[in-house]
Amino acid sequence: MQTEYEPVLEQADAVLDEVDAALVRLADxxxxxxxxCGERIADERLAAAPTARTCGLHAG
Ligand SMILES: [Zn+2]
Structure with a gap:
C-alpha cells in the first residue's frame, strides 16, 4: 500500500539499518x-554522526 508516509518510513528504515550496523561494530x-584507513574517528564527528563508518577525511 502506497501512502504519503512511505518515503519517511523508508528513510527511518535506512536509519535503523545504520544504527544496527553501528551496534555490530560496537560489539566487534x-x-x-x-x-x-583504520584511524580512530574524531569524537566530535561521532557526536554529530554516531553511525559514521569513516573519518572526516574519508567521508562521502
Ligand atoms: Zn579514514
Missing amino acids: GVYGVCAS
Whole structure:
C-alpha cells in the first residue's frame, strides 16, 4: 500500500539499518574506527554522526 508516509518510513528504515550496523561494530570492538584507513574517528564527528563508518577525511 502506497501512502504519503512511505518515503519517511523508508528513510527511518535506512536509519535503523545504520544504527544496527553501528551496534555490530560496537560489539566487534571496531566502533569509531574508520572503515577506509583504520584511524580512530574524531569524537566530535561521532557526536554529530554516531553511525559514521569513516573519518572526516574519508567521508562521502
Ligand atoms: Zn579514514
